[in-house]
Amino acid sequence: MGDRLGGEVGRKPLHFFFVLDISGSMQRGGRIQALNNAIREVVPHLRDEALANPHAQLFVRVLAFATEVRWVLEQPTPIEKFRWRGVDAVPQGLTELGLALRELARCMRELAEAKRGFPPAIILVSDGHPTHSAGPHFSTGLRELMAEPWGRAAIRLALGVGKDADMQSLRRFIGREDVPLVRADNPQQLTEFVVWASKAASRGASTPVIGESGVSFTIPEFATGNPIWGTQK
């Protein structure tokens, strides 16, 4: 009776969201395969990050978007149990990023209601310009996300894939000029970027952010390689 006051205590959850563009253009040049490889590659790194932080429990979710949004992994899954089976691109699928951000906003609202956890980490990967044929405009979705306190507080990182990626929209998603925004022009770069972003977001989110100060990110040097996605149509 004297050991504990109140209820049960546990590690604070850190919710990690991968938001993946699976539009039709991701079929080109092996992009979707490269993205799947990159997610597979990142898992052991995130496990290491989780081991290094005994005060956080890292949960992963994966949201994919094309003409519609689809949870590839909706249940918050401990990183220790996370297995990536891959995702396919949707032939002729659009890039309804606004819809994906609306869905994220809903998740942020739920997290805020639970009243516990580190600020979430969100990694957005996209290779094109957001469309708004089936869902809200990108700006509307972003506004809805940013209207949620946990959406505003989330560590948001974004990666462009290839030369058609709309870096301006991705920058708006990140919301901070001092956070690096990177573009991958080949599979090796994509893997390196996803690993970097995931580790940076995990550390940034689980570092106590107190007062008005934010988190700073330093981007390492990446492989150059053949920019196959930097030129192809």
Add this chain to the structure above:
Amino acid sequence: MTSAGLHIWKAAAASWTGAAHEAAGAGNQDAYATLNVDDVTAVAVADGHGHPAHFRSRYGAQLAVDLAVSLTSKTALNVDGPQALSEGLHEQVKPQLIRGWRQNVLDHAASVPFSEDATEKLLEPGDEGIFRTYGTTLIAIVGTPVAVGFVQIGDGDAIAVFGDGEVSRPLPEDSSLDGIHTTSLCQADAGKWLRVAVLDLSQRDLRLALAVTDGFAAPQVDGVGWWWHVGVDLGTHLQERGSAWIREQLPGWLSVPAQTGGDDTTMALLLNQGIEASGPMVSTDPVPA
């Protein structure tokens, strides 16, 4: 049992360094203070922000709690009744707290000048930059025989446990607290975010009141109702085991969330002497949804 008679208060307080701060060699950036003058007792806790931008926050926290117990008890000694205490906290303590803390910060910075080291680099010029480096939250509670007053800025929790078993959080919510960021004494508009509440004890007994920094709440699995359980537990312990036992247990109780959640954890309590070891407590209110 006082049966809504005069309340005599005992103070208890402790702090435990967070495991993450311990591992980083950062030390404990929380602070607490207690003060008893005649029949008035005041307690306060503060959570220095700890971030590199607030590199002197441990001093800011200590300055805040020392000033808070002094100002609140002085005001409580000079007023009569809950209404007068409320006015005193609003009209005297709030402005004096902000003004006094800022002056004490400047005095401290003058007596312990900033080093040339990059770790003590001001991010803003002038006094505002200095205040920022000492940034801290604060919760103070002052108890008189007929009223208990609360003053808070920033995160952390103040909890009241009534004689009939009801557990409440008497202060109004700060709409800007999102569970991630906090308001702070170091803000230029700190006065806007200082919250005050007073409980009238003339009709209703209060068993205890407590202030706790957010290191306690953060690792609680029940993020919504944890404070209710803490209030019930403490009310029961006070009634069945007394204040000395609570004081003895307090560091151990704080060590659990500090080690699990990693953050510094500090609690200060006002304990009603008339309640001690007077029999089992019956809780009347349900667990908050």
